[in-house]
Amino acid sequence: MEYAVLTGTILVAGVLLALIAQWRDWRPPLYVAVLVGIAVRVLLLFTAADDAWQPVDYMESFQPAGQAVLNGQDPVLASEGGWHFLPTIPYAYGILLWLGIPWVYAGRLVTVIADIVLVPLVAKLAGGPKASLRALQYALNPLALLVACIHGQVEPVALVFGVAAFVVARGPGSPERPGVTTRVVAKTRRGLQAYGWQASVRRVIGSGGMLHRALKPGPDDRADLKRGLLAGLLMGLALCAKSWPIWLIPGFLLLLPNLRSRIAGLFMTGAVPLFFLVTLPVFAGTSLQQIPQVIKTIQDIRPIVGEWGWTPHFTGGNWELRADLAGIGTNLIYVCVVAAILIWRRADPIDMTTAILLIFMVVTPRLGAQYLMWFMPFLIARPTKFAWPAIIGVSLWSAYGYIYMTQFDVNTWWYLHADWSRASIVLLPVLLAAMPWGRTVSTAPPLATLSGAAKKAPVSSAA
16 A cells, blocks of 8 residues: 555544544534545545555456446356345446446445445434534544545445434434334323223224224324335345345334334335346346356355454464354354344344444454444444444554555565454454443333323323
8 A cells, every 4th residue: 555654644633533522522513524524535535546556356356346237247247256245336336437437436436425424324323412423433433434445345335224224213213212203102102091901802803903003004104114114225225235234134123113114124125135136137137047146156155264353363364264163153143143132132222233243243253354344333323331442443453454464565465464363353352342231221211101101191192
């Protein structure tokens, strides 16, 4: 990297400014945070595009995928398996290449624009009086700058749709009681008054009963359905960008107000990727006979380990194809994610999502530096006690790989990689500490409180 000093200076200055903002409790207008985010990203975009060093996957995987779309070919098959996801992002690459924008800019434009949109979305996700502070802190996040501007990795695209799905799913509820509007609270009170603990059969199947309302939604229910469908559409687009947003689904479903809206959201989440798959013959020139091969290529993830965490200590700090280690790590992920869902099932869904993503980073057998961006918007929006040690720690580790190691030839890079990958294990306890341990139960008032309030102040049926 030719602009290492400039890039490093910007990243360090950004971290210092974010910490000072936290210390001084700065709450700038949201547009200031957005403008800061635009300024630093545009600067790094131009320096990265002008650099002689370019990331290998950016040139040998992402560019061929965009070129394939431009040529009317399937990006998964034409790029020889270099693209392992649905062609949603290559469609954007192809349009930019068709406009004549050089690839060193075109590919990064997609990720930089997505990352800029994430700045106000983090403010919406955070809510409350410190929303603009959180937006400014994300605008200056060093890992986001490295991934979006230097690497051009597509994590910001998946995140912009995933975070937007959370914002829509929560709806107009306050951050202290996310996803619960005044209307929903009032409906809960009416339900407690009308049914109590022993609802009669008539109230279940009679006119205006539960079954009747389920089969014939009212105006409020239709609004919830629309909200669930829109949130599901956004989450589906996140899955079209990459496959990892599947870990966001539990939290986004819990933010929706009722079972019907959750079913609608889940249905739409699956329908969107299916749409992009079945329309491959129309938009990507894929034959019907090739679709099974496309699915197989997308699902084919090689068990490469040795980059992060505990696996480099079994590989000497080098990449290796180790199905045994990958299998152990995958099973650990499933067990730990289920445990996180159970422990944080009564927490704010954003906290539960943060816990899921952080525990994934602790036990995963394979990881690229861009994976560490998954939890950033959620952890910045609702920071924990050890949030900033975790943010600074993973940013330092990633910056060493992006900035320092790229100064050397291939052999020296591999020599440095052995120590760099093994050193990542010191970050695992920091990530564990950054989990929202003190927030396993939401601060929203329990149903008993609502029931008592309903008895004291009956709610009109028009509420």
